[in-house]
Structures are given as structure tokens and as C-alpha cells.
Amino acid sequence: DAKTTQPTSMDCAEGRAANLPCNHSTISGNEYVYWYRQIHSQGPQYIIHGLKNNETNEMASLIITEDRKSSTLILPHATLRDTAVYYCIVRVDRVGYNQGGKLIFGQGTELSVKP
């Protein structure tokens, strides 16, 4: 599975958009980009994933560059409860491809949302 690079930490003002970047320059054609977050002392929580098109759900938006070498997770209106470590992971998802890839976590970005 391809590796990712994320900033170690970021701050965001409450109510503003939080934009979390991720570089995955060695991503291969059948690998998806996944985002999870981990609030202190809890298990990771799935946020969103995508292959090459931009995706949006009730939690966030995912913007993937055309060359797929980087992506940005957007939390449109950050709240204090969004303070967490955010992990960007790339992996194979489809059945039949090595039974799906394993989720290997990097160091993530520690997002602090401040009042």
C-alpha cells in the first residue's frame, strides 16, 4: 500500500472550514484514499473515501487532484468536537485485489479546533 504524508498538526477556528492536506504521490490506480479520525482514547471513526472523483457526505468533503497524488479533506464548519487526529490512508478496496488492502496508519494530523 502507498504511503501518505500529512502535516503533524493544524489549528482551526471554530465555525471556519478546516482543510487537511495529504500527499500520496506513489498511489496506484486501484488504490482508494480513505480518511479516518481518532478522538482521544477512542477507536478510529470513518469519515469519507474516494478513488478519483470529489466526494461529499454529511461529515466532510474530499477533494482529490486530477493526478491523484494529493487530496484535501474539508470540514466545512469545524466545531470543538472535531478536535482529533485525522488519518489519510490509501489502500486497495475492491474484492479480488489481494482480498482488499490493509489499513496502515501513518502519524496523521492533529487538528485543534479553537473557540
Add this chain to the structure above:
Amino acid sequence: GAVVSQHPSWVICKSGTSVKIECRSLDFQATTMFWYRQFPKQSLMLMATSNEGSKATYEQGVEKDKFLINHASLTLSTLTVTSAHPEDSSFYICSAREKTGQYYEQYFGPGTRLTVT
């Protein structure tokens, strides 16, 4: 989304004893389950992958005789830390994967805090 539970949520044991942690998928069948370990201020480290009815596959550097994994059913996996020592104190997190059509969905449990005294 689907729910994964872990039991116990925390445990304290004495050095030299064994501890079993259970992981259950509550409303789906998990073809594969994963076990992670997380030390303070660090990321999750994958320990092993287990498929129902077969032996677990351990990541490099993880002692299979120390961390016994059993995946006896599609909804239950257990991790037993044998002869625990203080350095085994950590946050253990399981994850269960469900096959939905042509893709996989993966869900995480809330974690188990192990303290070895």
C-alpha cells in the same frame, strides 16, 4: 454504520498473567478482523490479520506466541496477551471488515486499555 464492540473496555492485570480481549461485530458478519496496538502519543500499529476459521497472519515483529488470536466465528475474534509484562501496556483496537458487494467496509471497535502492573 455497523457496530464493533470490544470487551473489556479496560483491564488491569499483574505481570505474568494472561488477558483475553474480545471483539464482536454486532450487526454484520466480518470476513476479516484486524488487531491494532497504540502506545501513548503514537499512531495505530497493525499487529495481525485474521480470517474466520484460519490462522492469523502477524505483522513483522509481532510475536505470535505472545499475542494469540482466535477468529472462531464471523462475529467474534479474541486476542489473548500471554504472560503479560508492563511493556505490553497499551491501547488495543480491533477492526472488522465486511464485504458489501464488490467492495469492503471496515469498522473499528472502541478499544481496550490494558495496564500491566
